[in-house]
Amino acid sequence: MPAPGCAFIMLELEGLHISWMRSWLGKERAALREFVTGFASRALGILEPAERKAFLQSEIEKAFGFARVEILLPPEGSERFSSESTRVRDVLSRILGILEGTGKPYLNEAIARETGVSAILRTIDATHVFPIQHKRSKLGLLVIDSAPKVKLDPHIEATVQELCAQLALVLENSNLLKVKLELQNELAQQSQMVQLGEMTARIAHEIKNPLSSIKTIVQVMQEDSDLQAKYARDLEHINNEIDRLKNSISQLLNFARPSQQAREKISLRDAAESALSFLGRDIEQQQFAIEDEIPSDLPPVDGNSTALREMFLNLFLNAFQAGGPGTHLRLQAWEGALADGPERYILLVVEDDGPGVPQELQGKVFVPFFTTRQRGTGLGLAIVKRNVEHMGGRISLESPAREGRGTRFLMHLPLS
Secondary structure, three states: OOOHHHHHHHHHHHHHHHHHHHHHHHHHHHHHHHHHHHHHHHHHOOOOHHHHHHHHHHHHHHHHOOOEEEEEOOOOHHHHHOHHHHHHHHHHHHHHHHHHHHOOOOEEHHHHHHHOOHHHHHHOOOOEEEEEEEOOEEEEEEEEEOOOOOOOOHHHHHHHHHHHHHHHHHHHHHHHHHHHHHHHHHHHHHHHHHHHHHHHHHHHHHHHHHHHHHHHHHHHHHHOHHHHHHHHHHHHHHHHHHHHHHHHHHHHHHHHOOOOOOOEEEOHHHHHHHHHHHOHHHHHHOOOEEEEEOOOOOOOEEEOHHHHHHHHHHHHHHHHHHHOOOOEEEEEEEEEEOOOOOOEEEEEEEEEOOOOOOHHHOOOOOOOOOOOOOOOOOOHHHHHHHHHHHOOOEEEEEOOOEOOEOEEEEEEEEOO
């Protein structure tokens, strides 16, 4: 039994420890509250969704000392078609359904045991899940692994709930700002296209007419047996260069001209075969290998046959020019459906075994006038993207495609 003096000292030390702990916890909570109110303004400046999401996750992990943080949001755009989107949609629907059914504000291990849904936390390697919501609108989930802590202080859980409210505002405001900027960019681009259209119309008249005259003269010279015997190679070269220039001008005009083409039901296989037939001579001379696996009984898509044929031509030419003689081209297509709704689509894949597109250039390939070739307008893939989007579809790029080489274009074209 300790002496009375020792007991008094022990009580004093215990009281000091409790007082210190309260002071430390108070400072920690204050620091976290300050973080919650301050990090939103920094996140609002990041418009790219993936970059913003990574920033938010990293900042929350560091501020709270969590082992892992994941923000789950409903997939949008081209992400809706990825395999990862199936997992995200499944987790979102299950957990939001559990929260709505049980009336619980969030899930931790104690609440999960109480409601009999502990398995869902184990499935996603989480100790806590909080809904990200603004008023009644649920925008997503904040998934947390709080290791090494299994249980969070109630004040910390309350702070995380405040954090989720801030996250909802960040996401909503960022999306609004992005839409506004996209609209401004679209209007500016439309204005540029009008100016480009006027400029190219003048250029076309100034260049196409002389080119036609030159081509006529060259063709007449080719019919002269004496000139043909002496200058056959040179005349053929001139002819080819004239065709190349006329094609470049046509591409510029097609891109600048507003699209007001009639829509119709089109067979993807017929459009692909039409483009391949047009390039038949080049395919034979350069020994390009074509593997056309587009099913003939595939449902037709809504679009314009001329625009679709142009899309195929540009994709094929892009592959042939990048890969050179002997390039192998594979075409595939099949019907699919989104897991979270009735929307059906055709997935069209055009893949080559060329050198591929370097990672640092992949974000630029669809930008008008961007090209890595000395000869080229840089409009081929921009026209492909525009035509796909006019059909209500989306296009994405994967490179390398196989064994460290090749490029794969994936187009999701909606079915009516």
